[in-house]
Amino acid sequence: MDDVDRILVSSLVQDARMSLKALARASGLSSPSVSERLRRLEEKGVITGYTTTVDPQALGYGLQAIVRIRPLPGQLHNVERQIQAIPQFTECDKITGEDCFVARLSARSMAELDGILDTLADRAQTNTAIVKSTPVARRLPPLPER
Structure with a gap:
């Protein structure tokens, strides 16, 4: 994982519903680049799902x-x-x-x-x-x- 991957993962842990556009802003990448990064993180098993926390x-x-x-x-x-x-x-x-x-x-x-x-x-x-x-x-x- 590089710095961009850490930003993406950390951002999604805080808010799993974060849009590609917001992730792109946070990481300094374009939305298509973010989408590709997320796909690779999923393939590697780093991201295993997106969830909602319920009390x-x-x-x-x-x-x-x-x-x-x-x-x-x-x-x-x-x-x-x-x-x-x-x-x-x-x-x-x-x-x-x-x-x-x-x-x-x-x-x-x-x-x-x-x-x-x-x-x-x-x-x-x-x-x-x-x-x-x-x-x-x-x-x-x-x-x-x-």
């Missing part, structure tokens, strides 16, 4: 929880599929260590959270922490220098 609380999900999940013996793949099938799990990482998964879950209430966790109880042990605030939201790591 779960605005949708009625007042609880956010971080759940550490330790599948019972022989249940790893079943638990992974189960997590993928529950839409309230908004993020999940497969990790090393005693637990196999760390997941983020959105729930409307403590009762809903308990119900979701109960569905995992016959296949996994869980350890749950309620999120009080998010001082650092998901963000891009520093872009590499030349």
Whole structure:
């Protein structure tokens, strides 16, 4: 990535709806050149999609929880599929260590959270922490220098 690529990626991270014209102004390139750069960044896998960020609380999900999940013996793949099938799990990482998964879950209430966790109880042990605030939201790591 060169300086222009960093400008384009940083601009899109701040506003995924930024127009080609605005990206051209920010980068000092023409709109067709920006379009070509974006196509190359997509082909290289640097840009994997364009997204909208939605606040779960605005949708009625007042609880956010971080759940550490330790599948019972022989249940790893079943638990992974189960997590993928529950839409309230908004993020999940497969990790090393005693637990196999760390997941983020959105729930409307403590009762809903308990119900979701109960569905995992016959296949996994869980350890749950309620999120009080998010001082650092998901963000891009520093872009590499030349």
